[in-house]
Amino acid sequence: MTAPPTTTHGADVLVLGGGLMGATTAFFLRQHGLSVTLLERELVGRQASGTNFGNVRRQGRELHQMPLANRARAVWGRIRELLGEDAEFVPYGHLRVCYTEKQAAALEKHAHDAKPLGLDLELYTAAQLHRRWGIFAPGVVAGSYSPQDGHANPRIAGPAFGRAAKRAGAQIIEHAEVLQVEHDGRGFTAHTADGRRFHAPQMLVACGAWSHHMAEQFGERVPLEARGPQMGVTEPLPYALGPSIGLSSPVEHEGLYFRQIARGNIVFGGGLKGPAHADHVRAYVQPDNVLRQMRELRRFVPAFGNVQLIRVWSGIEGYTPDWQPVMGQSAKVPGLHYAFGFNGEGFAISPGVGETMAELMATGTTSIPLEHYAIGRFATHSRLTTES
Structure with a gap:
């Protein structure tokens, strides 16, 4: 039997995870003109993105989430224009x-x-x-x-963003389980279970409840439950x-x-x-x-x-222990970004997360305040856990 190919595939950004956070980010990265490879272990929208309630709400959130929630609601209002389908969103x-x-x-x-x-x-x-x-x-x-505000159908929203990202030129690869990620001076290389390698100078970890395993590979521990x-x-x-x-x-x-x-x-x-x-x-x-x-x-x-x-x-x-997501740049590794741990409240704001993360990776900055969601806030917790 011939061994599977091990060719390294290049892009501007690697996105790990095909839930709504990854799929929306891939879509908006293409709007910025960046090439994208998204790797999903199963199917796009398969996990939490497709099994939640489907609320598109802003009220009841922490006040510091309002800029992100408002941005997301603006995207929901344009979803048919952006995707060619509405994901059953109704305001x-x-x-x-x-x-x-x-x-x-x-x-x-x-x-x-x-x-x-x-x-x-x-x-x-x-x-x-x-x-x-x-x-x-x-x-x-x-x-x-x-x-x-309103609601949408979570079973079809993630796949809809994935299809739109693919039409826009993103490489969407399903059934691609990432086993290991390496970082060197040129960027990140993801190794999949079938022997393929994917490389990019920037990477987003958006693997939902599995994201902390990836973060730990870079020395950033998050107590995710x-x-x-x-x-x-x-x-x-x-x-x-x-x-x-x-x-x-x-x-x-x-x-x-x-x-x-x-x-x-x-x-x-x-x-x-x-x-x-x-x-x-x-x-x-x-x-x-x-x-x-x-x-x-x-x-x-x-x-x-x-x-x-x-x-x-x-x-x-x-x-997460404080019920706030991990979102933004790594505290340790240049070019590494995170979007996970949304505590059952991520569906509504996912288009805003994707647009914000794409903006951050494409321009180096974003108009949405992210300090409340920095992964570095768990550094003290990690040290105490290690010492105990």
């Missing part, structure tokens, strides 16, 4: 409601603080919620509505709900969000996470979590009392 709004007056005050404060950052939120009393939507249980006391979202979908119901809707609560098991798609089904998730094993590429739905979600769904919206559940699923997401 039908995003509504958060709550059960307590204390949480209502938190929603009001967030609306006040986010307004100067470009996010205008509409506050609703229980009576106003009832008049406009008329679906919530009496225990819901207030809400906050973001009319320009894999968790599994608990997702479900119901039978089709008469279409009535435009916005995606979530419960705002500090009680984790109360957490719930849902949206109705055009076919009538209710897609839902939230609350406690399930087990995920990145090394074995397996995540699990826990039956007790599903039962809790169904109870909370009916508590939230009594009309869902008799709705039938037809499917559940999970995925593998990467979580």
